[in-house]
Structures are given as C-alpha cells and as structure tokens.
Amino acid sequence: MSESNSRTAEELTEIMEARIQTVERTFKNLSSQIVSGMEDMETRIDDLEKNVADLMTQAGMEEQQTGSNSHMNPSQYC
Template identity: 70%
Template sequence: MTESNSKAAKELTEIMEATMQNLHSKFQSRSDQIVSKMDDMGTRIDDLEKNVADLMTQAGMDEQQTSK
C-alpha cells in the first residue's frame, strides 16, 4: 500500500469510528428514553388497575364476583 492509500484508509477508519460512536450514542439515548417511557406507562397502568379495583369495591361489584 502506498503512503497516500494508507493515509486515506486511516482517515476513513477514523471517520467510520466517529460515525459509529455517534450512532451508538444516539441509539443509547433513544433506548434510555423508551425504557423510561415504558416504566412510566407501567406505573400508570398499575395506578389505573388500583383505581378500577377501588371503584369496583365502592360499587359493590367485588362481593358479586367472589360469590360466583
């Protein structure tokens, strides 16, 4: 390999490494956002289930289901 080819290969490698690092950082950021939103959604679903159970108890539906 000539010196200019070696230099071009080195520059291309550096550009690719920087690009891959940039993509990795963006992917990690998006992944963290998704996990955070899923955790938040899980908490909201738990709260909703508790509220529905409380409403069913207040409406007396709890006793009807357990007696069946």
C-alpha cells in the same frame, strides 16, 4: 500501499469509528428514553388498575348498602 492510500484508509477508519460512536450514543439515548417511557406507562397502568379496583369495591359496597340487585355486577369485569 502508497502513502496517500494509507492516509486515506486511516482517515476512512477514523470517520467510521466516529460514526459508530455517534450511532452507539444515539442508540443508548433512545434505549433509555424507551425504557423510561415503559416505566412511566407501567406506573400509569398500575394506578389505573388500582383506581378500577377501588371503583369496583365502591360499587359493590353501594349495592350491599342499598340492597338492590342492579344490572351492574363488579365481578363480571374481573
């Protein structure tokens, strides 16, 4: 290889290595954001499930206290 071809190959290698590092950093950042978003969603879903369970319990207690058999049966939603 001539000296200019060798220099061009080295420059191309450096450019590609820099580009790969940039892509790796971007991928890592995006992956972290996705995982963080999934963890937030998991927390929200857990909170929602707890709230629904609490509401179902309250509805069941109200039915027992009034002694009425309304059309709402909390067990049908499980």
